[in-house]
Amino acid sequence: MAFVNLKKKEVQVKIVYYGPGRGGKTTNLEYIYKKFNHRIKTEMVTIKTHGDRTLFFDFLPFDIGKIKNYDVKIQLYTVPGQVKYDATRRLVLRGVDGIVFVADAMSVMREKNILSLKNLQKNLASYKKSIFKTPLVLQYNKMDLADQGIPLLSVEALERQLNGQLKVPSRVASAINGTNVIETMKDIIKITMASLKEELK
Amino acid sequence: MAKSSGTTITEEVESRLDDIFQEDDVLPDFNTEVSSHQGPSHRDINEILPDSEEDAGGGRELPAGVLSDEGLSDLDLTPNNREEPPPLTLEETPMELRLDSDDVEDSGAIELSSIFENTEAPPPIELKEEDVLEIDSDDSGDPPPIELSEVISDELITDDEENETVVEEFSFDELSESSQSSSDMAAENEEPEELSPLEIMDESGDVRSNTDYLDSAYLIEQDEELPQLEGGVSDIPGSHLEELRAIVLSIDWEIDEQIMNKLIEHLEELKGIYEGDKIITIFLQILGSLGKYVKVKGANAHPHTIQVMNSLFLALEKVIVQDIDETERKRILLKEAAKFKKLKEEISLRKARSAEEKEPTALKEVKPSLPRDENVLIDQNKALPVKEVSPHEAFAYALEEIKEVIKAEFRSLRAELKLWREDS
Amino acid sequence: MTYTLGQEQLDTIEEILEKDIFDLGVHCVFLIDMAGNIIADRDNGRVKHDIYSLAALAAGNFGAVSSMAKIIGEEEFSLLFHKGEKESIHFSKVLDDFLLVIIFGGATSLGFLRLKAEEAITKIKKVLQE
Secondary structure (H helix, E strand, O other), rough: OEEEHHHHHEEEEEEEOOOOOOHHHHHHHHHHHHHHHHHHHOOOEEEEEEOEEEEEEEEEEEEEEEEEEEEEEEEEEEEOOOHHHHHHHHHHOOOEEEEEEEEEEHHHHHHHHHHHHHHHHHHHHHHHHHOOOOOOOEEOHHHHHHOOOOOOOOOOHHHHHOOOOOOEEEOOOOOOOEEOHHHHHHHHHHHHHOOOOOOOO | OHHHHHHHHHHHHHHHHHHOOOOOOOOOOOOOOOOOOOOOOOHHHHHHHHHHHHHHHOOOOOOOOOOOOHHHHHHHOOOOOOOOOOHHOOOHHHHHHHHHHOOOOOOOOOOOHHHHHHOOOOOOOOOOHHHOOOOOOOOOOOOOOOOOOOOOOOOOOHHHHHHHOOOOOOOOHHHHHHHHHHHHHHHHOOOOHHHHHHHHOOOOOEEEOHHHHHHHHHHHHHOOOOOOOOOOOOOOOOOOHHHHHHHHHHHHOOHHHHHHHHHHHHHHHHHHHHHOHHHHHHHHHHHHHHHHHHHHHHHHOOOOOOHHHHHHHHHHHOOOOOOHHHHHHHHHHHHHHHHHHHHHHHHHHHHHHHHHHHHHHHHHHHHHHHHHHHHHHHHHHOOOOOOOOHHHHHHHHHHHHEEEEEEEHHHHHHHHHHHHHHHH | OOOOOOOOHHHHHHHHHHHHHHHHHHOEEEEEEEOOOOEEEEEEOOOOOOHHHHHHHHHHHHHHHHHHHHHHOOOOOOOEOOOOOOOEEEEEOOOOOEEEEEEEOOOOOOOHHHHHHHHHHHHHHHHHHH
């Protein structure tokens, strides 16, 4: 639930990048930060362990200006993807408004993607939220690896495996190169903001 | 749902986002076809589905809105989920853990610590008068300049019993005579260490002073660190200060009635132990009155009280434990007493100000509570008749009141110092 | 966690922050929800902290500490405080869903601050429960 401050005319929107470990969630945020920090003028905060894995979350806030007379503050978070960090993942998910599910397109990651999506559903349920009613976008990441001959899941397979029931917007992407990173982010912000339209009247 | 209004938001959002996130470079493309759904404005599965079919492009035929068996075998998100395949339980997936040693991701993001270190240096702290003194800056009553100076009173709370602690009066002349000839007094002014604030006071006990140096020292300290109590000096065996020290430390963490009572009781004990030492006795009295004040006022106490209390305790510790000469001891006492005096002024100013604030709106409500509050600071016998005074009068009265108390107590301090001198 | 706060509630909360906490001489005080959203804030104009990041981290940190408390069999910890050389942070939970964060310097006594915070929280609770 986004917090709408009627007094300051301000909305804080929480977008969480979810997905299996090493799938590229942090890379998405880093791309946005590196590419646009001169525009968004905010700092990215990351909490990592020694091995460069996300320990708690990454956090990238920025303003997008006025929408319907409200100052909109977008806050991008990532969760730690590793299975063992389920408790922290759940914490970060608290109060989420929109989710980008970053799937890893490598063939070997098929099960991990599915498990992570199930885990998302379970954790949302702990906040009494349905995955079907929460703004959600899928991103099939690491498409660039095809060039290196690494076996990838086909888009059809990914759609079938992950989006068969959800039927939400999806994009292939390469977070490391930035391909479709911004598009994915725009998608989720648009969908999330639209879902808030009742609050912004 | 009214799709039109949603679309407007989406359009607005889109144009905002386009303004910010314009990618100038051409990004590498894939052989794989890049599908790009434009997200529908309202996330209703039934609305999304047709869109995604349109946008999906070749090779992305989706089963038309119905769950295929194939889909189920891949991911079943239906709430009454059948059974998860046992090898895939979340908590123990060996594959996931094995991946830990891989190094796929790269970290370019700024680490937490460096972010906070890199934030620009805070501007130099400027002392604002109102921060420190809480002097009423509005021009309402142009509060008389505080010239109480030369003030040492050890009681913030007075009641009849406690008045008995006042030591016999002593005239200023005697004190100065005993210490030095009056011709030396001018020179004294330039040597603040030598108790000059005391000795240049005129007979009326009023204004003349050079305690400014004390005040300004105090002002600086206001913004300094709270005196550190850890690792103090009172490690001498048999020191009576250990418990007091523990109590003062506790107060630094948590203030409640129990600990304040403990403080007050313990100070009384110490008074007995140090009965013969006038300087220590005065220290203990001041600490005691601060303790009582905090106990009575609780969260409404002046924010600087604990600070003054800590400072007094540290000074007391110094006076008791360290081997310093008597002049130095006196100097320390005077410095602390000046802080105490300052605090009292702040408290009275604050009170006068809050009375002023309350007056226009809710004088009637204030009345019943005022007398009790006032008694905390002002001698009951002279308690302010609150009924029909204006805030300005109240302020002037309170000031007079405090002057009186202060004068009396200062006289007693001088007397004590005198006595002490004679003793030694 | 759905909640709406009206203008009047926000005004009252800001007033409480101002009068009960800020007047203590603290550097910065803000009320956030557990999702890391800022509900009300006040600073002394001298410190320019990135309160949005602070809020996100404070919420995360509080969640982590609460989980730690549960693991060792505590309902919750009553004192959540980080002491720095110049700046310190104090957290207090307000109802189940909110957190009061106070940033203060060496000139403020923790004991006294806790006393004031407790009082302010009682008042804020009333406002939030309206």
